[in-house]
Amino acid sequence: MRRLLIAGIGNVLLGDDGVGPFVIKVLESQYDFAESVELADLGTPGFDLLVHLSGADAVILVDSAKFGGRAGDIRLFRKEEILRIPAVARLDPHSPALRESLSQLELMGTMPGELLLVGIQGSHFEPGSPLSTPVRECVPVIIDAVRRELHRLDTWCEPKASAGIPAVWWDQNFKQREERICACYTSD
Amino acid sequence: MTSRIKIDPISRIEGHLRIDAEVDGGLVSKAWASCTMWRGIENILIGRDPREAWLFAQRFCGVCTTVHALASVRAVEDALELPIPPNAQYIRNLILIHHALHDHIVHFYHLSALDWIDVMQIPKADPVKTASLAQSLSSWTRNSPQEFKSAQDKVKALAASGQLGIFANGYWGHPAMHLSPEVNLLGFTHYLQALEFQRKSNQVVAILGGKTPHIQNLTVGGVANAIDLDSLGTLTMDRLTMIRSLIDEVIPFVHDVYFPDVCAIAGMYPEWFDVGGGARNYLAVPDLPNESGFDLPGGVIFSGDLSAAKKFETAADPDFRRAVTEDSTRAWYKGGALHPWKGKTRPEYTDFQDNGKYTWVKAPRYDGRPMEVGPLANVLVGYAQGHPLTRKWTDEAIARVSAVAKRKATVDKLESTMGRYAARAIRSAMLADLAVKHCELLTNNILNGDVATHNPPQFPKGEVEGVGTHEAPRGTLSHWVVVRDGKLANYQAVVPTTWNASPRDSQGQVGPYEAALLRNPVADPERPLELLRTVHSFDPCMACACHTFDTDGREIAQVKVL
Numbered sequence: 001m002r003r004l005l006i007a008g009i010g011n012v013l014l015g016d017d018g019v020g021p022f023v024i025k026v027l028e029s030q031y032d033f034a035e036s037v038e039l040a041d042l043g044t045p046g047f048d049l050l051v052h053l054s055g056a057d058a059v060i061l062v063d064s065a066k067f068g069g070r071a072g073d074i075r076l077f078r079k080e081e082i083l084r085i086p087a088v089a090r091l092d093p094h095s096p097a098l099r100e101s102l103s104q105l106e107l108m109g110t111m112p113g114e115l116l117l118v119g120i121q122g123s124h125f126e127p128g129s130p131l132s133t134p135v136r137e138c139v140p141v142i143i144d145a146v147r148r149e150l151h152r153l154d155t156w157c158e159p160k161a162s163a164g165i166p167a168v169w170w171d172q173n174f175k176q177r178e179e180r181i182c183a184c185y186t187s188d
Numbered sequence: 189m190t191s192r193i194k195i196d197p198i199s200r201i202e203g204h205l206r207i208d209a210e211v212d213g214g215l216v217s218k219a220w221a222s223c224t225m226w227r228g229i230e231n232i233l234i235g236r237d238p239r240e241a242w243l244f245a246q247r248f249c250g251v252c253t254t255v256h257a258l259a260s261v262r263a264v265e266d267a268l269e270l271p272i273p274p275n276a277q278y279i280r281n282l283i284l285i286h287h288a289l290h291d292h293i294v295h296f297y298h299l300s301a302l303d304w305i306d307v308m309q310i311p312k313a314d315p316v317k318t319a320s321l322a323q324s325l326s327s328w329t330r331n332s333p334q335e336f337k338s339a340q341d342k343v344k345a346l347a348a349s350g351q352l353g354i355f356a357n358g359y360w361g362h363p364a365m366h367l368s369p370e371v372n373l374l375g376f377t378h379y380l381q382a383l384e385f386q387r388k389s390n391q392v393v394a395i396l397g398g399k400t401p402h403i404q405n406l407t408v409g410g411v412a413n414a415i416d417l418d419s420l421g422t423l424t425m426d427r428l429t430m431i432r433s434l435i436d437e438v439i440p441f442v443h444d445v446y447f448p449d450v451c452a453i454a455g456m457y458p459e460w461f462d463v464g465g466g467a468r469n470y471l472a473v474p475d476l477p478n479e480s481g482f483d484l485p486g487g488v489i490f491s492g493d494l495s496a497a498k499k500f501e502t503a504a505d506p507d508f509r510r511a512v513t514e515d516s517t518r519a520w521y522k523g524g525a526l527h528p529w530k531g532k533t534r535p536e537y538t539d540f541q542d543n544g545k546y547t548w549v550k551a552p553r554y555d556g557r558p559m560e561v562g563p564l565a566n567v568l569v570g571y572a573q574g575h576p577l578t579r580k581w582t583d584e585a586i587a588r589v590s591a592v593a594k595r596k597a598t599v600d601k602l603e604s605t606m607g608r609y610a611a612r613a614i615r616s617a618m619l620a621d622l623a624v625k626h627c628e629l630l631t632n633n634i635l636n637g638d639v640a641t642h643n644p645p646q647f648p649k650g651e652v653e654g655v656g657t658h659e660a661p662r663g664t665l666s667h668w669v670v671v672r673d674g675k676l677a678n679y680q681a682v683v684p685t686t687w688n689a690s691p692r693d694s695q696g697q698v699g700p701y702e703a704a705l706l707r708n709p710v711a712d713p714e715r716p717l718e719l720l721r722t723v724h725s726f727d728p729c730m731a732c733a734c735h736t737f738d739t740d741g742r743e744i745a746q747v748k749v750l
Contacts (some may be wrong), residue, residue, distance in 0.1 A: 044250025103354035
């Protein structure tokens with residue numbers, strides 16, 4: 001059976017860096033997926049990305065990104081484009097990340113067939129802060145990008161009959177603030 | 189001529205290790221270790237429920253998730269004087285062992301082997317000669333000429349394509365690289381195989397912890413795993429058998445590949461046993477609790493004097509509780525030296541000042557002294573106490589290194605850059621033995637009818653203090669909590685890399701990285717491979733990385749002539 005992975009990357013304790021895991025929680029609570037689709041919050045994994053990406057048929061990553069846009073801007077990167085970025089040298093286990101992990105997978109011969117990175121330009125990374133307003137407001141656009149990619153990959157995801165509240169356990173104020181606007185995550 | 193080298197891979201949007209070194213006559217004369225981002229992440233925990241602190245602590249660092257989760261629950265249990273059932277202890281131990289094995293394998297092969305192995309020499313190797321060399325080192329079944337040929341073909345294809353990918357910025361052809369093409373091929377082939385085995389080790393963590401990278405089975409008072417040998421969805425005999433078969437696959441990789449590879453490569457670079465000795469004070473906490481004590485011993489050694497080593501009898505020895513302080517004199521914080529329970533995190537940023545403040549890392553001290561932590565400390569503390577398992581693998585490593593180097597190695601030579609690599613391999617060999625032991629302890633305890641995994645916590649009125657320790661892959665980790673009326677009133681994590689990457693203190697004493705870099709040779713300041721070798725020997729992890737994907741690749745080293 002095909003294996004499709006949708007993974008959020010980032011540190012949930014550092015403001016906009018947590019947008020990837022946040023989107024995973026929204027997707028889990030609002031959508032049903034084909035059986036071959038796996039959702040994961042991978043945190044900030046360095047080379048441990050290899051363990052999760054290795055041998056997948058297709059991967060969609062959601063991560064905060066720095067590409068010179070404004071907060072909340074979204075840019076899509078395909079694996080070929082990521083591989084053209086120069087690899088960085090290693091000083092500690094955090095240094096290797098996505099770009100270096102992809103090269104490694106290529107070398108091992110276990111590179112995912114398809115890989116899309118949905119990159120979101122962030123602006124606030126203070127410990128303990130929630131997502132900034134522009135980043136929170138772009139979540140429906142991110143979800144739309146993920147759904148289009150799933151469609152392109154010939155699989156599906158549909159809004160749940162009864163959607164729950166995303167389990168954003170790291171944000172104490174999330175529940176009251178977000179309940180009102182959860183509906184917008186599933187509107188087409 | 190003096191030149192100044194700054195190694196600062198600013199590859200993420202904030203926060204990394206930066207190393208500055210002054211080089212005079214080809215040797216480092218002064219060094220500074222700096223972390224470039226303030227996190228203050230512990231402040232998030234103040235006011236929260238101590239029972240959920242571990243969920244947050246697990247997110248302090250993306251590479252060392254499990255270790256922070258564990259230190260956090262142990263800190264709260266210590267404050268409450270809450271014992272945990274034997275099953276919980278063994279399940280936690282199995283998670284710790286396999287996280288550490290995974291981490292050590294990745295450190296050697298994927299994060300640092302290419303400081304020693306010259307990938308560009310591999311096309312010249314003879315796979316048949318490589319196989320006979322490999323077979324002389326161990327009985328590993330995947331040391332055939334075909335296996336080496338296939339790895340060599342990958343490198344040839346990369347070299348032919350002109351797209352070196354992951355190898356694009358290695359220091360190939362550097363004068364400090366001098367392995368034969370065959371040894372380079374041997375190491376690289378095992379680098380490829382290592383992925384499979386670090387993954388199997390991680391699978392044990394996932395089976396017991398529910399998920400990786402963030403385990404879900406901890407709770408203050410034990411673990412949340414339900415044990416019922418007859419019921420699906422709990423820890424059943426099937427799962428225990430699955431864990432045992434993974435262990436049986438990982439052990440040969442550690443004992444027959446990783447350990448012999450490190451010993452052989454170390455023996456071929458014997459000059460690196462004379463470089464990189466650090467603070468020469470060592471700290472390790474006891475870990476892997478068993479029925480009667482600990483399977484990893486702890487204690488302290490000062491000035492490299494093994495004969496005067498002090499042993500810790502408990503996970504948080506009274507001396508350890510008393511002796512630890514963090515000094516902010518040379519770090520970008522207000523205040524002097526404070527005990528972690530009184531610790532404060534009040535930033536005071538200046539520029540990078542060679543003779544003033546220059547880092548976001550505080551300077552941890554033990555009775556006022558800088559301490560090295562990590563596998564080397566772990567091994568020396570055990571060796572000094574005559575701990576049988578430590579002696580067994582240390583003596584084996586010394587014999588292997590001596591045979592390859594054709595000169596007698598001794599235990600004091602471990603206080604060096606190469607000694608840290610050897611110590612990590614020794615520790616891994618010990619952990620592989622202990623994986624079997626703790627799997628059997630757990631299985632037998634369950635078969636004897638004990639299914640308890642959790643003791644419920646009760647929070648008293650008023651204030652209690654606790655410290656949770658763990659001998660993590662990078663060394664002694666401690667979380668310090670103050671609980672007032674059931675809420676967290678203070679939280680400080682003193683992490684291994686803080687001990688090792690410590691800056692100078694109020695007495696001007698340098699930290700372990702800074703001490704280890706002194707008198708390091710540097711053949712070519714534009715390509716400071718030797719400095720990377722010594723820094724990598726500590727396995728640095730700043731635990732403060734903010735992993736934003738960055739579209740710019742940058743140069744690692746900047747050199748300026750003073």
